[in-house]
Amino acid sequence: MRIAPLSERVVGERLGHAIHDRRGRVLLAAGVTLTPRYVSVLRRRGYLSVPLFDPLAPDAVPLDVVRAEVRQHATAAIRETLRQAVADGSVAPETLVQVVDQILDDLAVSPDLAYNVSCLRSLREYLFVHSVNVCVYALTVAEPLALERDQLRDLGVGALLHDIGKIYYLELVNKRGPLTPEEQAVIRRHTTDGYELLRRQAGIDLLSAHVAYQHHERLDGSGYPRARRGAQIHPWAQAAAVADVYDTITADRTYGKAIPPHEAMAEVWRQAEAGQLNRQLVRQLMLRVAAYPEGTILALESGEIGVVVGQGRQGGDRPRVRVLADARREPVAGGERIIDAREPETTVRRVLADYPARLRRQLGDALLA
Numbered sequence: 492m493r494i495a496p497l498s499e500r501v502v503g504e505r506l507g508h509a510i511h512d513r514r515g516r517v518l519l520a521a522g523v524t525l526t527p528r529y530v531s532v533l534r535r536r537g538y539l540s541v542p543l544f545d546p547l548a549p550d551a552v553p554l555d556v557v558r559a560e561v562r563q564h565a566t567a568a569i570r571e572t573l574r575q576a577v578a579d580g581s582v583a584p585e586t587l588v589q590v591v592d593q594i595l596d597d598l599a600v601s602p603d604l605a606y607n608v609s610c611l612r613s614l615r616e617y618l619f620v621h622s623v624n625v626c627v628y629a630l631t632v633a634e635p636l637a638l639e640r641d642q643l644r645d646l647g648v649g650a651l652l653h654d655i656g657k658i659y660y661l662e663l664v665n666k667r668g669p670l671t672p673e674e675q676a677v678i679r680r681h682t683t684d685g686y687e688l689l690r691r692q693a694g695i696d697l698l699s700a701h702v703a704y705q706h707h708e709r710l711d712g713s714g715y716p717r718a719r720r721g722a723q724i725h726p727w728a729q730a731a732a733v734a735d736v737y738d739t740i741t742a743d744r745t746y747g748k749a750i751p752p753h754e755a756m757a758e759v760w761r762q763a764e765a766g767q768l769n770r771q772l773v774r775q776l777m778l779r780v781a782a783y784p785e786g787t788i789l790a791l792e793s794g795e796i797g798v799v800v801g802q803g804r805q806g807g808d809r810p811r812v813r814v815l816a817d818a819r820r821e822p823v824a825g826g827e828r829i830i831d832a833r834e835p836e837t838t839v840r841r842v843l844a845d846y847p848a849r850l851r852r853q854l855g856d857a858l859l860a
């Protein structure tokens with residue numbers, strides 16, 4: 492499988508796995524051939540990328556540490572919670588606690604797996620999917636904080652609800668294109684407004700409310716709403732900040748351009764180096780989240796070309812790569828190996844959007860022979 496940007500170029504390709512609608516029903520089944528009509532349906536629904544079947548990497552299936560049904564359940568729970576909050580200003584935590592427990596259970600059974608971010612998301616569902624992603628990432632990066640289960644639960648609930656203040660200005664949140672400075676100032680109030688809403692709720696821990704309050708604060712004092720610094724920012728909010736930045740830049744919806752995971756990882760690290768994000772937590776993100784998800788096509792420093800078919804055990808930047816072409820770009824008989832970013836000749840030179848046309852032709856011929 493490989494992930495491709497949603498454009499006319501995918502017409503005629505087969506879908507690598509099913510795409511579901513918000514109720515979990517199959518919208519397009521795995522294996523269907525994409526037609527111009529399907530492409531426009533997906534575009535109308537706000538999808539930016541599609542998973543394509545790839546005969547050169549049929550086994551490249553992105554694994555997720557959280558089961559699809561758990562994500563589905565979590566997305567539905569946060570959607571319902573926000574709807575309720577809009578309706579009568581109340582937030583009932585029971586379902587959310589249940590959801591966080593399921594996420595924690597899934598994370599606990601696959602502790603060694605670097606998990607993959609999926610670039611597939613519908614803009615219409617953006618806020619819900621983003622909330623679930625931030626929850627999963629925050630619980631993952633929080634590992635060095637050595638929290639107890641009930642603390643993790645409160646952190647998870649806070650992360651799920653970190654953007655709840657946005658319900659007060661949904662037209663701005665859903666606006667396409669860049670925001671004016673005035674509109675940005677309004678959106679920034681979602682931190683304080685979310686905190687004010689959450690701290691009044693029975694059953695929601697005050698620290699969960701603080702995650703919403705402080706997730707845009709930065710260690711160097713450059714954040715908002717109160718320009719807090721260093722230890723003035725609660726560690727849980729620091730974890731939510733790392734999670735939020737990473738997920739936001741992998742789905743840059745303002746310009747409709749999602750940044751691939753490895754570039755997003757580099758950007759998050761840059762913000763840690765600049766003293767804005769907690770380095771220890773960012774390191775954990777890099778360790779536990781795959782920079783090169785399965786199906787990513789890579790050009791190596793050696794000149795070889797390969798496709799990611801799995802993840803190494805030592806961190807998210809060491810994928811298992813099936814080498815398909817040698818340094819002269821000629822097809823090679825399959826050799827699979829783990830790239831180690833410390834070895835200069837196997838360092839990733841760049842990520843390719845597709846196989847080079849000549850290689851694709853040659854490999855295609857070999858497959859048909």
Ligand SMILES: [Fe+2]
Nearest residue numbers: 653654706707
């Ligand atoms: Fe936010």
